[in-house]
Amino acid sequence: MEDYTAKQAIENLDDPPNSRLFVVTSRAMTEDALRDSFSVFGDIQGVWVVKDKQTKESKGVCYVKFAKSSQACLAMEEMHGKVLVEGTKPVKVFIAQSRSSNRHRDVEDEELTRIFVMIPKTFTEDDLKDTFKEYGDIEYCVIIKNKFTGESKGLGYVRYYKPSQAAVAIENCDKTYRAILAEPRTKNTVTEDYSSGPARGDYMGGNDSNNQYALPALPALPMADPGNYPVMDYRSTDYTRCLMMSTRAAMTQEQIFALFDIIPGMEYCELQRDSYGMSKGHALIRYGNLGSAVYAKDKLNGFEYPPGNRLVVTFVDDGEDRSSPVGRMAMQFVATQMMSSAWNGPSNSQVMKPPPFAAPAPMSRVQTDVSLPPHKKLAAPDSKSKERLFIVFSPTTLPPDILEDVFCRFGSLIEVHLVPGRKVGYIKYADKQCADDAMAALHGRVVNGVKMKVMLADPPREESHKRPRTY
């Protein structure tokens, strides 16, 4: 990067992000007059009136740089529409487009009023609101949850009424929330689509005149003719790409994954756990197409694995629209193709992987020469970590649920973290003694054929600057 300084200088114009105003004003406006008008809103770091290169005359647009985004937002909210020079048009005030972005659209309030935060999984939406209301009036709070289980993903959105409120929240809330401006929702909401009714928050008020659009639009929708698809009418059933598998015997994530991965097209597989990380005997599986899911359900529902344990596989509503002709044709194509390929045939298909049934099903999932204490309850997920262990596996890493099974037995286990792509991991404990006990019992020992080095972890790395903040 030979141009490092120049690039840096340009980026500093918007550091922190959204701290610079774009002001459309009278050509008579001077930098001093601007500074006078805007300085009451915060620390001004620079004022610049854009002038024509030749004539040196103002082009009627200016930039005002503040130290903080909240100051710029407040100035925008207060000054937009004000008449600064008698007899001239009222000024327009916007947050300036970032110098490094190439957009030619005004930055809208929509993009400046919603924040995205990381929160404890135990937080309810009321907790979220209580936490963030001190920074401004909140329009709504939403927590992102697992669509099927309703479990919080530990992420939330808070929509304020004003950009300055969102900016203040980002600047002043506890750093552990990692608050940033939320990316605007992808605009999939087609305004032409009247069939699903108006979006919840988008009522204009109880205006009856809008109703004229609701009914006539319906017949215009492309309706698939079921008669064209003689195999099955998938709309009238509950076929989906998502499956739920229930088992009464203990199964690991890896076993379930291997089982459902036999059918090509699996794109998601997760063993469901309770808040203590124990398996609930359910797993969610999603395929990239309906045909694979239909086939997997057909073949694996009632299947015995481990022997004697009958798996139950059902469809789960994935909320997707399966009525489009294209989607149905694609599904039937895949389903037909797969039904015709032999399930039990020996290696007649390149896409099929060999089933994992060769290995005997483990009755106890942990084999080790260590005499392990009985299971103990996990510590609450948001417990403070008092001691962290660093594990090195050889020759390969162990699955997380096995690790949890083993390392929870010394008490106060908070979480197991495996470093993706590396044969190492971290184990967090809420109690130092428990961690030390685990280290003493397990260092150098072998679990399921995997040798582990169990050591105290080095202190966590300091503040990383990887993530570009968007405030």
Place this chain on the structure above:
DNA sequence: CGACGGGACGC
């Protein structure tokens, strides 16, 4: 409609 200057790191 109304959008981007001047200056110039420091081993």
Place this chain on the structure above:
DNA sequence: CGACGGGACGC
């Protein structure tokens, strides 16, 4: 020998 830091909704 072997090191972490995350992040996206579905009206």
